[in-house]
Amino acid sequence: MTTRKMHLGLSIRALGYAQAPWRHPEVKADGQLDYDSFLKVAKIAESACFDMIFFADNVGYIGGDTPAGSIAYTNRVVELDPLILLSAIAANTRNIGLVATASTTFNDPYQIARRFSSLDHVSGGRAGWNVVTSFNDAEARNFGLEHMPSYDERHERAEEFVQVVKGLWDGWENDALVLDKVSGQFVDPAKMHVLNHAGKFFKVMGPLTCPRSPQGRPVLVQAGDGEPARRIASAHADLVYTAAVSLQAAKDYAASLRGMLAEKGRDSHAVRIMPAASVFVGRTRADAEGKYELMQDLVHEQTGLALVYSRMGDMSDYPLDGPVPEPKYSNSMMQSGARRFYDMAQRDNLTIRQLGRRLGAGTWGRPPVMGTAKDVADHMEEWFTAGVADGFNLTPGWLPHQIQDFAELVVPELQRRGLFRTSYDGRTLRDQLGLAKHRTHWELAREAASAPAGLG
């Protein structure tokens, strides 16, 4: 019996990470335009005591259109703004955390700081920001650029962006609002600090128009496994969303991140590590496998090929029923998935056509976690007790069915094993994650100044 509990997030992309759940007879085909569909999903996750829902995002359709015409068959051309969705969901949920991706490449730090702080206020302390750098030329062209800035420049900008956002959030001390009706004093200006940041990418005065939010500041999430991403994570993140494909890869990642945390003087367990997991669970193993097959069967061939080509390069000169050629890494976008996809094809001996079906089922190059509730719980327990995962971000292919399955079958099994909570631990996302309310350096300095002198 352990007292350490697992954390669970539900990662959402349209109607699920699979490419064609919208074709399923029980699914509303345009449900991804529908607030009620998303609210239903959030409520299922909240009933199951999940820590958070988590919207991935791109600002533009990144799939391209190879093979020609393939764009007709994808639902990823449609995605609403995730913060608009989360704010509406906040209004009708109470405990579940609300995390959204927002790019540091195509946004402005003042607006991002303000939007996430506002969500933290409106939701009673449940907001999180997933810090990403964009990598797609299709997005760049919506923002005045022909091509993406270089990998290094994007990460340098991201680092400064996060510093500015944190600085704006910390500008307000906890007790800056005086609210004295008799004297008429609303705020103590000495506790409302001007940031006055001037760096390579940004020049931002402040202060923000939002005082300290219920969590001290929103939770900072960082996604992406590369070295610059780990550097940003170790300096700033409360939680990382990783993509480890094996227990060994997860061990390597955790060791590396914890080492970097220690180097930066942070507690080596200060950051919650939550790998993605594509779970297919059934009452029997055959039932689970049937769901995985179904998700693959629904993928239109053009969609499957578009996924392969957009990440690994055009393969129309190769036979579809032949082996997958090694990717050429001609640009940074391909790097982000091509290696994982190629490895999956090698591991399972897949043809190009088969790889497209697999990717289209939403596993994104990771082996799915598949089987009965016991099988799935065994897998999760193994990673959790090995200390390489503090929990998982589920990436169900098909909503709401797959999260419903998980809530009904796996959650009770995890609870029975003492691995997962049976009721919420508080009101804020930081409460669920076991993170203390964020304290600014203003507060820490005040405490240090007023602490009694030490004995030694």
Added chain:
Amino acid sequence: MTTRKMHLGLSIRALGYAQAPWRHPEVKADGQLDYDSFLKVAKIAESACFDMIFFADNVGYIGGDTPAGSIAYTNRVVELDPLILLSAIAANTRNIGLVATASTTFNDPYQIARRFSSLDHVSGGRAGWNVVTSFNDAEARNFGLEHMPSYDERHERAEEFVQVVKGLWDGWENDALVLDKVSGQFVDPAKMHVLNHAGKFFKVMGPLTCPRSPQGRPVLVQAGDGEPARRIASAHADLVYTAAVSLQAAKDYAASLRGMLAEKGRDSHAVRIMPAASVFVGRTRADAEGKYELMQDLVHEQTGLALVYSRMGDMSDYPLDGPVPEPKYSNSMMQSGARRFYDMAQRDNLTIRQLGRRLGAGTWGRPPVMGTAKDVADHMEEWFTAGVADGFNLTPGWLPHQIQDFAELVVPELQRRGLFRTSYDGRTLRDQLGLAKHRTHWELAREAASAPAGLG
């Protein structure tokens, strides 16, 4: 008896346009951080069949800090992101329109197009965007600039910004989503158009990730009375939010706008004209006047002076109980209110101190509409039947009390006179405003091509 009905909007700024409603014993002092407070206000307005609520906004605190230390006494240092608030409010209202200000000076057209389209989807067709140019150096310094771009440049940018946003919204034809589960076709690419805009300020490819929204596109609102603002309004707006201080000024504005609409080939009544109105209503005239006095009494002297100085220039060399000197118009920011404020001081023979109290009560330089329900309805009917106003944007100083008063006392009187609806006219904001669903040029061209040949 008329069949033409008045339109009513509720304009919201913190806890009201007055500077110190937070000091009132019945008001939650930090209610402007509180979703429930805003939802309560929205529900009162919706019960009264208002067309819309309307959030003004600045991205930064624009009041400055003259006289020194005055910043301690204002609640305007705190404002949450209006779209975050509106989206949460959307989740628990059904008919009322949801309009927010977003600056064309400090935003990006792709993000703005996406956020407002998303709100239109989430709310079932109730979104509106109030297009403004920012004018304050305090905001500029949050976005990398020392000073604001020139007045002309900001309006030139605004014009192009609106064109891009409209282009992105119109990129999706109405029936672009195919949603054919059998064939797997999700979208018809021929009905999803790339914008490929390249102008002086913006280069934007598109398409947007949001298909046509329930209203065809969100309602476009334009605020500001100057010539460039009217030019943008006559080219693009569905609704204007004006600041006329007298019936004659309202007549002049309406005639000018209608002339510009005709020049542009638009119906001269295509745009709803809705002047701001500060209404103080009571069961007796003395009751109404008492509320106006109370709002003035609550204003801290420093706040009143800060309002005067920030718009009209530092007057600390002048006696506070002497007359208000003529403003010098040293920058474009002062132009936006200084003339109106000076005229108010002249008209009512106010000292500097008294002008501060008046401005702090939220009338913003306009004479308040004050008295019994009959007095207020008489005023509104006069403007409405004169054809210079299609309705009013109320700017109550003190929420929720002043909107509650209006809903209880004035709305029934307007309804009794047949001037205002007794139930909603549909589900979307365009329905309430009597505007047809927006149609794109793609649709109009298709219809023209398939129309039977004319007889003449």
